[in-house]
Amino acid sequence: MKNIKLIYLLSLLLILVSACGPKYISKKDAFPNIYEERPLSILVLPPINMTTAADAKEYYATTIAEPLSFAGYYIYPIEVTTDILKNEGLYDTEILGGLPPEKFKQFFGADAVLYIKILKWDTSYYVIGGNVTVAVDCLLKSTTTGRDLWKYDGTIVVDTTGGSGGSGGLAGLIVKVIATAIQTAATDYIPIAKQANIITISSMPYGKYHPNFDKDRDVQIILKKKPEEASQ
Amino acid sequence: MKLFSTISLILLSAIFFAGCATQRPMYSWGDYSSSLYKLKKEPNDENLQKHKQVLLKIMEDSKENGLRVPPGVYCEYGYILMKEGKSNEALSYFGLEEKTYPESAVFIQRLKSQFAKTKEQP
Numbered sequence A: 001m002k003n004i005k006l007i008y009l010l011s012l013l014l015i016l017v018s019a020c021g022p023k024y025i026s027k028k029d030a031f032p033n034i035y036e037e038r039p040l041s042i043l044v045l046p047p048i049n050m051t052t053a054a055d056a057k058e059y060y061a062t063t064i065a066e067p068l069s070f071a072g073y074y075i076y077p078i079e080v081t082t083d084i085l086k087n088e089g090l091y092d093t094e095i096l097g098g099l100p101p102e103k104f105k106q107f108f109g110a111d112a113v114l115y116i117k118i119l120k121w122d123t124s125y126y127v128i129g130g131n132v133t134v135a136v137d138c139l140l141k142s143t144t145t146g147r148d149l150w151k152y153d154g155t156i157v158v159d160t161t162g163g164s165g166g167s168g169g170l171a172g173l174i175v176k177v178i179a180t181a182i183q184t185a186a187t188d189y190i191p192i193a194k195q196a197n198i199i200t201i202s203s204m205p206y207g208k209y210h211p212n213f214d215k216d217r218d219v220q221i222i223l224k225k226k227p228e229e230a231s232q
Numbered sequence B: 001m002k003l004f005s006t007i008s009l010i011l012l013s014a015i016f017f018a019g020c021a022t023q024r025p026m027y028s029w030g031d032y033s034s035s036l037y038k039l040k041k042e043p044n045d046e047n048l049q050k051h052k053q054v055l056l057k058i059m060e061d062s063k064e065n066g067l068r069v070p071p072g073v074y075c076e077y078g079y080i081l082m083k084e085g086k087s088n089e090a091l092s093y094f095g096l097e098e099k100t101y102p103e104s105a106v107f108i109q110r111l112k113s114q115f116a117k118t119k120e121q122p
Helices: A002-020 A032-037 A056-063 A065-070 A078-087 A093-098 A102-108 A169-177 A190-203 B002-023 B032-041 B045-064 B073-083 B087-100 B102-120
Strands: A024-026 A041-044 A112-126 A129-142 A148-159 A220-222 A228-230
Touching (some): A032 A129, A032 A148, A041 A078, A041 A102, A056 A065, A056 A078, A056 A112, A056 A190, A056 B032, A065 B032, A078 B102, A102 B102, A190 A220, A190 B032, B032 B045, B073 B102
Parallel strands (some): A041 A112
Antiparallel strands (some): A112 A129, A129 A148
């Protein structure tokens, strides 16, 4: 009798826990449009900084190309494209955001355009360490159809302590990749911005230069999980 | 005995290369983000030269390791040369970008035409 009660309690607990857990979805169900259109080249527009941290924009703009290239896409050199847009009188990120995506196809031949809004860039320190909380809103739009191809909207907490451990799963893998980069002084935010960017685009389906291009349709991802903890 | 050691050597190298294949990164970006950030924060000649060195190093490292030069690197280097007035060199780097990444063609054409325009002005 005691045993049955215990089993009953355990199964109840199991149901409760599984209901609370993150919801998984396959990449092709989450972003069907990108698998249909298969963009190769991505134009990254200068990020819109909605935070009070003046440097957040530069941190983002200088660290986004690398992880995007590793995801298998051709990324236009942001320095050069931003300069060209400026020469055309398009230096206001708000104006750029309002342009029809098709314009960027004509202008650069880009298959897709990436809009980034930085909503939060908070640094906090405590006695034994610190962390940076980054909240971003990313949207990849097709320049052919104007459809949304991929998006990310979430908060990432990057631990700057540089201790051992690390969470499992995808985040754990990512952390391993840049484990060496993060072991720098807490004032160097480049590795932190890089890490935040790697996590941000981890749900993006692979592009043509990636060896697993088109083989990741059934890879399970978590769409909503706030905040994403990237403990290092 | 000799045959045995040959076989084990082949096996060993096979393991070694298999290990390399799985570990091989797609690109070598070097210190790109750091030097570019410094240049944007303090746009002076010293930081520009440093960033140029980083871009060159990425090209060298990629060549050494048999990797494709990351997207945009040839072009960014060429663009800096163009601003410095080194026109022929700049054009050859634009050409390398287009050759490595044919999808950059429209963009590279735009750069070249912009370059031609600035050249016409005295």
